[in-house]
Amino acid sequence: MKMMIGIVIAMSLLMSSSVYALKAGVPLEFKDEEQEELYNDMLHELRCTVCQNQSIAGSNASLADDLRGNLYKMVKDGADEGEIKKFMVDRYGDFVLYRPNFNPSTYLLWIGPFLLLLLGVVVLRLNVRSRNKINNSSDLTTEESELLAKCLDSKKEKK
């Protein structure tokens, strides 16, 4: 139980650390918890376009700082998730979202893995089917089976 509480405290510390990211040491103020949650969620949803593989939550780049400031202002002004995402995508493109919108340029990105899975299943089935065919096609010609029977008979007689 103690460990659980420890984990919860550590987690909440980690989560809340991003709130202090705008200006070191100065906690951000929000109207309600909902706004704070939205701000924190969006920090991790938005990619820092300079550093590319970091969200704007974790980046020290000055652009990330500006974007955090922008995001904070939008959240304070009551923008919802869709409006914030649209603002960012309109300026930086789909790339700014870690989970980009579903549109023609991202079809392959979203559907690709499922297509590959489907391809895998098809290849597997074809493989299994052809293997079954080999196993079942061990029928001998009449000559061969007569020969086999003869061999087996002669073995029995010897016993």
Place this chain on the structure above:
Amino acid sequence: MNRHMIPLIVFAALLLLFWVGLGLNPKIIPSPLIGKEAPKFELPELHDPQKIVNNEMLKGQVTLFNVFASWCVSCRAEHHHLLKLQRQGFHLVGLNYKDEKQDALMYLRQLGGDPYAMIAFDYKGNVGIEWGVYGTPETFVLDKKGIVRYKHTGPLYREVIENELIPLIRELEQES
């Protein structure tokens, strides 16, 4: 078709995919602004804060909109190209991005002059965000109606200028 050919074909396809995929520069993010009107903005002019520069001033002629800063090292590398473009008669407008005024003026003096017809002074970087600036220098080409037609991220170099920029500007100048 021989079934032993299949792995070979798959291998060739993968090779092609990697060849193309790894050849792309992941730093180049396609701009969503292309085909759209230039973002609205209004900023003081760098040399004379009494004057303003806004998006309306980008209309009427084909414009090269160049984002630069004195702290940006690769901006220095393209500066002489900008001076040359100005000498050739092209219309350049600068966006001085997140810079100190004195640093920017010093930068222009040190590098042989000011190639811009006017420079918008974006001290806070808010206009940069409107333009989706993420890696200075960035150069946009706008047509006569003020619509963004092209973007180059990173320093301009001769091949880009001669093969892409100038032909595009010539083409856009023909449009009414």
